[in-house]
Amino acid sequence: MYKKYINIVRIRPGGLCILLFMIFLHANVSGFAQQRRISLDEVNTPLRAIFKKIKSQTGVGFIVTSSMLADAKPVTIKVSNAGLDEVLPQLFRDQQLTYTIRKNTVAVTRKVPRKVVNEVRRSSQLKGNIKDESGNPIPGVTVMVEGAEIYTRSDNDGNFSMDMVVGGTLVFSHIGYERKMYPLNGQNEFLVTLTVAANKLGEVSVVSTGYQNINKERATGSFSKPNMDVFKNRTGTMDIANRLEGLVPGLLIKQGFNSTSTEDPNIPNGKTTNKAVIRGSSTIELQTEPLYVVDGIPITNINQFNPEDIEDITVLKDAAAAAIWGARASNGVIVINTKRALKNSGLNISYSGFVNFQGKPQLRYDNQLNSAQYIQVARELFDPVQFPYQSLGLYDAIAPHEQLLYDNYNGKISTAQLNRGLDSLSNLDNSKQIKDLFYRNAVTQNHSVSISGGSNVYSFYSSAAYTNVKSSVIGQENKTYRLMFNQEYNPTRRLKLTLSTTLGYNTDNGINSKAIDGKFLPYQLFQDGSGANTSMGYLQGLRPEIRADYEQRSRVSLDYNPYSDLYTKEIKTTNLHVNIAGGVNLKLFKGLSFQGNYGYQKAPGRRTDYTDHSNYNLRMGLVAMTVAPTAADAPIYYLPTSGGTYIESNYDQYNWTLRNQLVYATSIRKGKDQLNLQVGQEAREQFGRSISTTLLGYNQQLLNYFTPTLNNGYLPNTVTGGTYVSNGLTSSLYESQNRFNSYFALLNYTFDGKYSLDGSWRVDHSALFGSDKSAQNKPIYSVGGKWNIQREKFMDEVKWLNALSLRATYGITGNSPFAGSSATQWDVLLTPSFFTTPIAGTYADVTPKNDKLSWESTATTNVGIDFSLFGGRLSGGLDAYYKKTTDMLGSIEINPLNGFVSGRGNIGTMKNKGVEVSLSSINIRTPNFSWSSNFNIAYNQNKLISFSKTDPRSNSASSRFMNPYLVGYGLQPIFSYVYAGLNNEGNPMIRLADGTTNSTPYVEKVEDLVYNGSAIPKYTGGFSNTFSYKAFSLTANMVFNLGNVMRANVNTFYTGRLSTATGIFEGNLTTDFLNRWKKPGDEAFTNIPSYIAGYESYNRSTEYYNKADINVVSAAYAKIRDITLSYRLPELLLSKIKVKSANVSVQATNFMVWKANDRGIDPEFHDLTSGNTFLAPYRHAYSISTTFSF
C-alpha cells in the first residue's frame, strides 16, 4: 500500500514542486493513540486544522502532501468521545482522498481514478434496476458516484451497471423524479424505486379527476398538469389561479385586474378568484370560471388554501375529463390535491418562506402634463363667457387655477396677482408627495412550517402558515393564518380513512384610501412646506362663499383635507374558513369497494366599518340635516355631532357535500384487461346568510349610539335647503339556500393495455322554485377512447419512440337554468328587505317566469396525441377540440311590450374551437449541467354563431363600440371608424363605406365601421427554460398572448372646462392634448381634434377620432413572468446538521420582452375594449425564498 502511495506521488501530473511533510509522532506506547478518544465540533473547517486537532487530542500524525490538503473540502463534523475509526470515515467521506491507518500515523492518499482501480480491482460491478412507483422501468436515469467523474445512465429496461466503487455516495437523478441517494458501502446490487416528482418537469403518470386517479396511460380525456416547481416559486401572488399562468395550455389567466368575485354577492366573505378561463368562454352572461375541486370536494373559496400545501394540480379540459362534475363542469375543472405523507416514512419537518418586494405603483404611466404645461393650457382654454361663474353648479368643483382666472375676470384680483398665482402653481409638482404620502413599498411575506410522517397504519401531514400582504396603498393590510392537518388511517387492510382539516383566519384592514395618481391636478400639493396637510375644499364642489355660509350657520367645519381624511375611516374584515374533508374506503368483496367522500365548509365572517365624525361626508351629511336659518340662530342638529357611523355586517355560509359510491375494479383475461366501474350518489347544500346593522353617533369606547328622532320624513329649511330623512338605523338581512342531488356512473375499460374506453353519466337535480321539476331529468354524459400505439407489436422496432397514443372523446356538459332566480312555471315575487313606503308591505319586484327556458348544453369533441421520444428527452401532446354551446343561458332581450327588457333565457349558440400543443424537452443533460424547456401554446377561436332574437342594439353603429358580443364574431369584438384625418376646422372625419368622407355626427351606419379583431387573445401560452448546473438552477418563464387588439388610450378632453371633478382626483390631460389641431393647416400634421369650448362641439363627433382605426393597436405581448435562480445546498453537508435538504431562491418578475404596440401600453394594465389604462401596482417584484426540510 505504501508503495502505491509512492507511485501516486510519482505519477501525479505536473507535480513539479511537491513538498512532502511527514509528520512523525514518536510515541512510547504503540496502539495507545488509537484508544484515545476524539471530540470535535467543527463547521466548514479545513482538513489541515482538523488533523492538527486530532493530533493534539490523540497524538496520531498524518502523512499527507500539501497539494492534497489544498484540494481537500472543508469538513463539518460533530463527535464527542469517538474513536479514530469512527471519526476518519466521516472526515474522508466527501474527500477525493482515502487513508490507511498505521501504527501511530494515518497515511493519506488520493482516491484512485477509475482506470487505475480497474487495473487494481475489478472483480465486481455495481448494477441495478430503476423503476417508478407503478413498477415501470425508467430509462435515462443518471447514476453517478458523487464527487467522482463516474456516471452512467439506465437503459430502456431501467438497468444500469458501472464499475464497483466503495465509499462515497451513489446518486440517482432524473428530471422527472425525486433524487435518491445510497451510501456506497460495498453493496453492489441496487433495486431502486424513484418517486415521481409531480412538480418536476417531464412526464407525469397519474391524473386526478377528483373522483378517481387514473394512470395517464389509460386516461382518454384532455388533462393538463402545470409545472409545480414554477407554481411553487411564484411568490409574487398567493392567488392560486394567478400562479398557473402560462403553465397549462388553454388556460387563460386574466392579468392586471382585481378579479375576485363571490358566488353570491350578498355574502362577500366567500371571495374567490375570477381570473381563469379554460378553452375560451362558452357563455356570455354566466360565470366563466372553472370549478375548483380540492381533495375531491368542490370548493367555492379556493384562496383559503395555502399554495404551499398543494401537492398536485390537474386541469380537466374536455367533456370526458370534466363531465362527471355535472352541471358545473362546463367551464372546465381544476382539481387540486393537498399534500399527504408517505407511508413508512420518517418524520419530515420542513420550512418554506419568502419575502416579496413589489415597491410602489408607477403613478405616471400616462404621459400627463406637467404643472407648467397644465397652467399654460389652462390659460389658453379659460372661457368665462361660455362658462359664466354664476352658471356653474353648486357642486361643480372649481380648481385653484380656475378660481384665480375667474377671480381675475370678475375683478376680484388684479392681473398681476393672477400671474403671480398661476406662476407659483406652475412651479409646483405633487408627484413626489403623492408617492410618499399615499403609497408605500408593497411587501408580501409567507412562512409555512410542515410536519409529516407515517407508518403503515397511520400517516399525517400538517402545516401552519402565516401570510402578510402589505399592499402599496397606505393603510391596507391583509394577514392570513392557516392550519392544515391531513391524516390517513388504515386500521386494517380493507379499510382506509382519510381526514383533512384546514383552518384559515384572515384579517383585512383598510382606511379611507384614495385613488390618486398622475391624473390629478399636477400642481396640487398635499402638504405645505411645514408639513401641514393642505386643505382642498374645492374638491367637494362648494364654492368658497357658499361653504363659508354653510359653516357659519351650521357651526360645522366643511374643510376637506384628503390626507387627513385617509384616517377617518377604519374598515376591518375578519373571515374564518373551516374546511373538513373526510373519506372512507372500504373493500367489500373481490374488487368491490365502497367509497365515501364527505366535505363540510364553514366560513363565518365579519366586517366592521367605522367612519369617524371627522370624515368629510359625515360632516356634510350633518350640515344637510341641520336647521339654522341664519348664522345667529342656534343650529338644531338632527344627526349626532360626535362619534361616528358604524356598520357591522356578519356573514355566515356553509356548504356540505356528501358522496357515496361503489367502486368495482377487476382484471379480466388474466390481467390483460382492466375494468373499473363506479356508481354513486351525491348531495350538496349551500347556505349563506348576512345581516348588517348601522349605528349613528357611535362611540367605540362607550358602545353607545344615537337614535335619530326623524324617520322617513322631509326636513325643510336645513342649511343646504331641505332634505329627506331616510331611516338612519337600518338593518338588512339576507339568506340563501340551495340544495342539489345527483346520481352518477363511471366506466373505464382497458383492453390488452392498448385500448381504453371511458364513459361517464350524471344527472343533477337542484332545489327548484317556481319551475317544473320534470325538466331536470337531463343527463350529462361523455365517452372517450384511447389507443396506446407503442404497445402494438409493430412498434417494437421503433426504439426511439417511448410512447405514442391517440385519444378521442365526446361529451355533453351543461348549465342548469334553474339555479338562481329564474323560473319556468310561476312568476316569483321578491320581498324588499325593508319598507320604504308608508304603506305596510309591498313586493319589491317580480321575476317573470319564462316558460321557454331550457338547459344550456355544451358538446365537446376532443382529439389528442401524446408522445414521448428518445428516452423521454422530448415529450408532448397535441389536442384539438370543438366546443359548441347551444341554448346558451343569459340575459335575453325580451319584447319590451311584455313589460321587461331583459330576463334569463336561452340566447344563442356559440362555438369554440382550438388547438393546444405542449412540448417538454431535455436539451442538454450532463451530470453537472442540464437544460430543459417546456413550451405550450393554445389557439382558441370563439364565435357567436346565432342569437335567438335579433338584438336591435347591434344595428346601430355606436352600439358596436359597447357590445361585448355580436353574432358572427368572437366575443369582445373591436370595431372602429376608418379615420380620414381632420378637416380644415380641426374636426375628425371618417371614411364611409361609399368612399366619401364625413364629419357630421350620427350619420354613420353599421356598414361604415371596420372590424379590427377581438380583445381576447387568439394564442396564449408559455415558454419556460430551466438550466441546472450542479446545485444551481435558473428558470425563466415567459408568457405570451397573441392575436388580439385593443383600443389605445387617447385624449378624450375636447370640450368643457379644464378643471377637476367633484370628489375624485382627476383633472390632468395627456400630452397628446398639446398636439391638437389649433389653426387651419394643422390638419396636415396632426390627427388630434381641436378643442371647442361649448355648444358648437355638438356639431362634430370626437368619437370619430377616439374610436378610429388608427387608435386600435395590437395587444400582443410576451413577458418574462418570472425568472428564478435557486441554489440547493449540498445534502451531505446538510446532513451533518440534520437537515435533509435546503434551497434558496431569488426571483424577479414581470419583464416585458416584446409588445406589438408602439404606444407604450402594457396590455396587462389596460382595458382593451375601452382603452382606459389602469394603474400598474408595480413594475417588477423581487423575492427571496428558502425551503428547508429536516
Add this chain to the structure above:
Amino acid sequence: MKTKIYKASGLLLIVWLLISCKKDFLEIVPKGKLIATTVKDYDLLMNNSSLYSLNSDNGLLIMGDDVAAEQSRFQNANVANQRAFAWEDVIRDPGQEDSYTNFQLKNLFICNKVINEVTTITDGTDAERAALQGDALATRAWINFDLINRYAKPYNATTAATDPGFPLITQANINAGNYSRNPVAEVYQSIIADLQKAIASLPAKSVFVTRMSRPAAATLLGKVYLFMGRPQEALTQLNLAFADVIATPSIASLYNYNETFAPGGEFLPIGRLGPNHPGSNILKYKESILLKTLNVYPDASGLVIKPEVMALYNASDLRLNFYSNTRSDMTQVPGGLKVKYAVQYAHIGIELSDLILLRAEVKARLNDLPGAKADVEMLRRNRMPAIDAPVPTTVITGPDLVKFIIEERQREYACEGPRWLDMRRLSVDPLHAVQNIIHPLYTADGTTISRTFTLRPTRLTLRIPDNILQLNPAITDNP
C-alpha cells in the same frame, strides 16, 4: 368472521345510500321569494313603488311650451333632453331604450298579472277580489292613456278608427308576441271599458292614496272623455267623482295658500328649496286623489319658465312663491328669468285641482258658465287672496272662459308636465289650438334669445322607441 362483518356493513351502507336522499330534500323555499297565492299577495304587489313613483325620464316636462332654457347650462344636459326640447324626430340614439316607456310597460305587466290571476285564486271574498281587480284595471287604463298620448295622434273622432294607436297588451307573459298597433279608437274603448268595470267595484276611498279609488277612476274617465271631445259624458263622471269627494272629505282637500303662507303657516318657512309644500315634500299629499309622482329638478339642467307664462299670474297669486331667480343650487338665474325652484315632485296622478279644473272646463264647454266659474273660483280662492279670486269680468263668452280655465291650468301646473297633454288635446280643438309653439334658448345674459325651436304638428306624436320597433316588425313608426 371478519369478512362477514365487512359484507354486512357494506350492505348496510348500500341501503343507507339508497334511502339517504329523502324526497323532501330538494323542497326548500328560498327566503325573500314568494309565489303569489293569496289576495294579500296580489294586493301587496299593487303597492309596488314603481306604480306611484314614476321614472322621471319621461320628457313631458321638457316638451311643454311653458318652458325655455339657458344655453350655458342646457348644453350640459343629456343629449336626449336637448333633443326633446328641440322637438327633434329622433330623441334617442338607435338602440337606446326609452326608460319611461319600459317602466310603464312593466307596470302594465303587474296590472295584467293581477287582472288575470286574481280571479283564479280561492282566497278572500268576491268583493275583495273584484276591488283588487278594479284597482289593476283602472291602473291599466291610466297607463294606456299615458302611452296613447305619447305614441298616437291626439284623439280625433273622425279618424280615430283608423289612426294607428298603441298595442293593447292584456297578458303578463314575457314570451307573448305578434303585437301590432291597435287603432286609437280601440285603445280608447279599452281604456273606457277598464275604467267602467273598475268604477263598479272600487271603494270610494282606497287604503292609501297611491291606490286607485272610485273618484280617481271616475276623474280619469272624465278626463278621457274630455280628451275625446265628449264633454257631456265627461261631466257625468266628474260629478260622480265630486260626489265621492264631498261625501268623504278625507279623500282629498285643498290647501288654502292664504293660510299656509300666512305667518306660522304650514308651507313656511320658505327655505332654499322653496316652501314646504307638496312639490317639495312628498308627504304632503292632501290634495291628491291618486298620488303618482315624478322626481324632477326642472331648474338644474337650465330650464326656465317662459316669461309669457310668468305674465299669466296676478301679482297677488301665492303660487308665485314657487318661482325664484335663484336656482335650487343657490346660483342666480341671469336676466329677468325665473325658475320653478320649488318643485322636485311633479304630481302626475290625479289631483283635486285637476278634478276641479276639468269639471270647470267641461261645464264651460257645455255653456254652464256660472257652474264653470264657481268651480274655477273654488280653486282660485285657495291660491290667492279672495279679492282676486273671481274670474275677471273681461271673461264673458264660453270660449273666453275655456281659455281662462286653460290658463288657470298653466298657472297651476307650469313646468310640471301636464301642459304637453293639453297642447295635444287642444291641437284638435279648432277654437283653442295653441299657435306657433316655440322653445327659446337664452344666452348667458338671460335676455338675448340665441336660438328658437318650433314644434311641428307631427311631433305632437312621438316616434315609437327603437327597441319596440326592432322586436315587433308589425309595428310601424310614426312619421
